[in-house]
Amino acid sequence: MLAIIIPYYKITFFGETLESLANQTEKRFKVYIGDDAGPENPANLLEKYKNKFDFVYHRFDNNLGGVSLTQQWERCITLSGNEEWIMILGDDDVLGENVVEEFYKNLPEIERESINVIRYATQVIDEKARVNSEIYFHPIKEKSTDFLFKKMKNQTRSSLSEYLFRRENFKKYEFYDFPLGWHSDDMAFLLLSNFSIIYTINFATIKIRISNISISGKLDNIYLKNKATQLFYYTISDNYISYFTKKQRIKLIEKVEVNFFRQKSVFLFFKITRWHLRKTDLFNFFKFIRRIYINS
Structure with missing residues (x-):
């Protein structure tokens, strides 16, 4: 089964994220929401989705993301059960309605190939959900080291939300604790793929939000x-x-x-x-x- 883990902090776009989960055509997933002592309690919003998908909500007593974003990701993962696959979804990103369905469609081949890292096609949106990019497609099977060099040359993009990691392999590593978690996702796809193959699902898209309140969109950092x-x-x-x-x-x-x-x-x-x-x-x-x- 699939665990979708959301390190929550801001409510601004969270409703769109939750709505995209409720709209999934395949319901075989469980959501774990780790509230990083955020300033806005999402309880009322979550109440609307109580019967639309399976989720667990936990509010932490202290804010950790302000000190170490990667440690916040890791403690959110500890909320999850024994699901074989993990997605760490930003609280402002949006899943296409067939993201989970396509995961299960491709899973037999992924298992045959012993793949440890999966990614989706992506598209960038802004604070008003306006599309700001083409859809970024990738080769179905691509060596993670080659992909890094494409990214270095600005020929492509990636962010943490678009990846699925096999839990068994994830246990071998911790996230590298770079400032702001910047490039920590890049190190993760290298390590968790064993510097080998990333499998891409191009028939479903995840929309990645870059806004003036996101780390990627801010100019003061x-x-x-x-x-x-x-x-x-x-x-x-x-x-x-x-x-x-x-x-x-x-x-x-x-x-x-x-x-x-x-x-x-x-x-x-x-x-x-x-x-x-x-x-x-x-x-x-x-x-x-x-x-x-x-x-x-």
Whole structure:
């Protein structure tokens, strides 16, 4: 069965999220709502959906998302039962009516292929539910490392709400606690797929809301987003670079180099040197040294 987990905080768009759950053509799912001590109690709103789908609501005593968004995601997951598959749905995102139905239609093939991560086609909407993008489709089977590089080149997009993770595999890892949870979803699809295949369901769409009250849409958190981006590429380069092709490794290290040239960090110099000598080649190491000389 499928667990849909909602880390709740704001009520502004929550009604649209709940309505999309009530409209599912397949009802084999259970919703777990973890209220992060939000300022607006959703009790009256939830009452309207009491008999429309199966859900559990729990209000936490303290706000955790303001300190660590990923820890809020994780404690919401602990509310769930033993469902085999987990979706972490934003409290402002909207499921197409056939999202759950398509999951069960594709499940036999997913099980045959031993897939651990599933994603859906997506479309971006704004605060008035106006469509702001094309529908983002993906190859049915795509290596997660290749997908990351498409995203790095701005050829595609993704966010946490569009993924399903197998619970058994999820137990092996925790979310990387990057600031604002920025790139924590990217690390999740890499780790939980074992740096292997993501299976895409393109016949159902999830609408991802980007507004002036969402982390993605806000403009006053650029510093933290940049810090998270630096940590993300450093973490991959230092711990998981072997899963990538040589060409991809070079590009990942170049992402960390940007931070090195800002900070002139001796620590980063030795790290980047080590990565090149062990994971690329002498030629790319000397290109790095040359860039230092040019920028000095």
